[in-house]
Amino acid sequence: MTPAEMAAVFAAGTGAGAVNAVVGSGTLITFPVLLATGLPPVTATVSNGLGLVPGSISAAIGYREELRGQRRRVLLLGIGAVLGGLAGAVLLLTLPASAFERIVPVLVSLALVLVACQPLISKWVRRRRPAGGPVRRDGGPLLFTGLTLASVYGGYFSAAQGIIYVSLMGMLLDDTLQRLNAAKNVLAAVVNTVAAVLFVFFADFDWTAVLLIAVGSALGGLIGARTGRRFSPAVLRTLIVSVGTVALVHLVLH
Numbered sequence: 001m002t003p004a005e006m007a008a009v010f011a012a013g014t015g016a017g018a019v020n021a022v023v024g025s026g027t028l029i030t031f032p033v034l035l036a037t038g039l040p041p042v043t044a045t046v047s048n049g050l051g052l053v054p055g056s057i058s059a060a061i062g063y064r065e066e067l068r069g070q071r072r073r074v075l076l077l078g079i080g081a082v083l084g085g086l087a088g089a090v091l092l093l094t095l096p097a098s099a100f101e102r103i104v105p106v107l108v109s110l111a112l113v114l115v116a117c118q119p120l121i122s123k124w125v126r127r128r129r130p131a132g133g134p135v136r137r138d139g140g141p142l143l144f145t146g147l148t149l150a151s152v153y154g155g156y157f158s159a160a161q162g163i164i165y166v167s168l169m170g171m172l173l174d175d176t177l178q179r180l181n182a183a184k185n186v187l188a189a190v191v192n193t194v195a196a197v198l199f200v201f202f203a204d205f206d207w208t209a210v211l212l213i214a215v216g217s218a219l220g221g222l223i224g225a226r227t228g229r230r231f232s233p234a235v236l237r238t239l240i241v242s243v244g245t246v247a248l249v250h251l252v253l254h
Contacts, residue, residue: 001037001208006208008033009033009034009037009213009216010212012029012033012216013220014219014223015029016030016052016216016217017054017055017058017217017221018223020052020055020220020224021055021063021185021220021221021223021224022224022227022228023162024161024162024188025160025246026220027157028160030052034047034048039206042203042204043203043204043206046205047205048158048209049158049195050199050200050205050213050214051210051213051217052158052213052214053189053192053193054218055217055221056189056217057189057218058221058225059185059188059189059222059224059225060185062185062222062225062226063228064182066179066181073139074187076138077139077187078186078187078190081147081148081187081190081191082151083148083151084149084150084152084154085151085190085192085193086155087155088153088155088191088195089156089194089195091156092195092203093203107153107160107164108160108164109248110164111160111163111164112163112245114167114168116241138173139168139172139173143169143173147169150165150168151190154188154195155191155194162188165187166184178228
């Protein structure tokens with residue numbers, strides 16, 4: 001890479017780390033930049049996945065206050081994240097990119113609808129619960145299955161992964177959007193880490209790109225967490241839908 005390309009990759013990693021902490025879809029910042037440096041698509045995807053691991057971890061640390069009381073939930077859903085992330089990484093290494101990318105715009109579209117309609121859906125879910133019945137704090141089998149499948153997608157191509165997580169949890173859990181966003185960051189860190197372990201041993205990647213994105217995303221994750229924690233639920237939801245819409249347009253056009 002030239003010095004200018006290295007600076008661009010580092011800046012993209014910082015931006016992606018910040019966006020992932022608050023919303024998700026940071027891959028749509030780094031992936032095009034990596035392609036512009038001349039990396040093949042699969043190599044760019046793998047390098048991006050490895051580089052974003054520190055950013056996911058720093059974002060989770062930045063949201064540690066919102067994670068209080070969510071240990072059981074995160075541990076349970078983390079099992080699905082491990083299984084799904086591993087499956088998605090295997091798909092990336094074994095299947096042609098076109099086979100999975102066809103469904104990506106559909107997944108992102110569905111996620112955006114769920115996030116935008118989350119308040120209405122939550123009210124509908126609460127009305128259908130038996131009066132005086134217990135509130136599921138882990139979302140039950142439906143959330144576990146949904147997040148496991150979303151983690152398969154995340155292990156393959158992580159763009160909008162966080163949006164899907166937040167939309168599913170917002171529909172099936174009674175909690176604030178900020179706390180759900182904190183849980184999302186931990187689950188994304190799990191998926192990215194599991195996929196990264198597999199990539200290190202079985203995939204081709206560019207060490208320069210990985211290191212630049214890793215340092216940038218770690219910095220961006222802390223910045224994004226500090227900023228995002230101040231947003232109201234309405235502002236955060238609007239930001240999620242806005243970034244997700246940009247992600248969808250990018251995926252459809254490319």
